Amino acid sequence: MKRSEKAERIVALLDELYPTTPIPLDHTDPYTLLVAVLLSAQCTDERVNRTTPALFARAGDPASMAQVPVDEIRELIRPCGLSPQKSRAISVLSQRLVDEFDGQVPADFAALESLPGVGHKTASVVMSQAFGVPAFPVDTHIHRLATRWGLSNGSSVERTERDLKALFERERWNALHLQIIFFGREHCPARGHDLDACPICSWAATKARKEAERKAGTVGRIPKRGASRAR
Structure with missing residues (x-):
C-alpha cells in the first residue's frame, strides 16, 4: 500500500x-500554554495540569513571572521534573517577553525558538494551538x-x-x-x-x-x- x-x-x-481534538494541556492564553508545554518535557500532561494551577495563581503573565525568584518557581514546578533547568528557562523567557516583545508571546517561529527552553517542537505546539498556524x-x-x-x-x-x-x-x-x-x-x-x-x-x-x-x-x-x- x-x-x-x-x-x-x-x-x-x-x-x-x-x-x-481538545488541547491536552490546560491554559488560558498563549503564555500559559507556552509555559505548560515547556514543563511537559519528560513529564506527562496530567502532571503538568496538576502543577500549573498553583504556578499560574502565583504568576500568570510574563511581567509577574519575571518578578518571582527562580527558587520559588523551582519549588512550584518540582513535580514536573528537571525543575532547575525549567525554572531558569521560565524566568528568563518571561523577562525576555517583557523586554523584547511587550509582554506578549510572539506568533513567529524564529522568535519563539530564540527563547530559552523553547525548541522547534514547543514552538510548533504554541503556533498551532495558541495561534492556529498550521504546524x-x-x-x-x-x-x-x-x-x-x-x-x-x-x-x-x-x-x-x-x-x-x-x-x-x-x-x-x-x-x-x-x-x-x-x-x-x-x-x-x-x-x-x-x-x-x-x-x-x-x-x-x-x-x-x-x-x-x-x-x-x-x-x-x-x-x-x-x-x-x-x-
Missing part, C-alpha cells in the same frame, strides 16, 4: 475515533506511530515532520497532530503492543516491522533533534 493510500485511510479512521509538532507519540505505520523511515524527527507534512493536507495538520497523540495513548503504546490487534498497525505496519518489534519487545526511543533544544 502506498503511503498516500495509508494516509487517506488513517485520516478517515482518526476522524471517526476523534471527531474533536505538525513531532513528539514521541507522533514519531513512533509514523514509523510503525510506514509513513516515515524513523531516521530523524526532522524527517518525520517533513514526511507527514508532505502526506497530509496543510489544513489538517493541527487536528491530526492531536488525533495521532490520542490514538497513541489509547491504542498504540510504546511497549507491550500487539501490532496485529491494533486498529492501524494491523494493516499499516509491514511484516518486517511487526517481526522486528516482536523480537525486540519494544520500539526504539525517539532520536534527538540535531542541535535543537529539548521540546
Whole structure:
C-alpha cells in the first residue's frame, strides 16, 4: 500500500475515533500554554495540569513571572521534573517577553525558538494551538506511530515532520497532530503492543516491522533533534 493510500485511510479512521481534538494541556492564553508545554518535557500532561494551577495563581503573565525568584518557581514546578533547568528557562523567557516583545508571546517561529527552553517542537505546539498556524509538532507519540505505520523511515524527527507534512493536507495538520497523540495513548503504546490487534498497525505496519518489534519487545526511543533544544 502506498503511503498516500495509508494516509487517506488513517485520516478517515482518526476522524471517526476523534471527531474533536481538545488541547491536552490546560491554559488560558498563549503564555500559559507556552509555559505548560515547556514543563511537559519528560513529564506527562496530567502532571503538568496538576502543577500549573498553583504556578499560574502565583504568576500568570510574563511581567509577574519575571518578578518571582527562580527558587520559588523551582519549588512550584518540582513535580514536573528537571525543575532547575525549567525554572531558569521560565524566568528568563518571561523577562525576555517583557523586554523584547511587550509582554506578549510572539506568533513567529524564529522568535519563539530564540527563547530559552523553547525548541522547534514547543514552538510548533504554541503556533498551532495558541495561534492556529498550521504546524505538525513531532513528539514521541507522533514519531513512533509514523514509523510503525510506514509513513516515515524513523531516521530523524526532522524527517518525520517533513514526511507527514508532505502526506497530509496543510489544513489538517493541527487536528491530526492531536488525533495521532490520542490514538497513541489509547491504542498504540510504546511497549507491550500487539501490532496485529491494533486498529492501524494491523494493516499499516509491514511484516518486517511487526517481526522486528516482536523480537525486540519494544520500539526504539525517539532520536534527538540535531542541535535543537529539548521540546
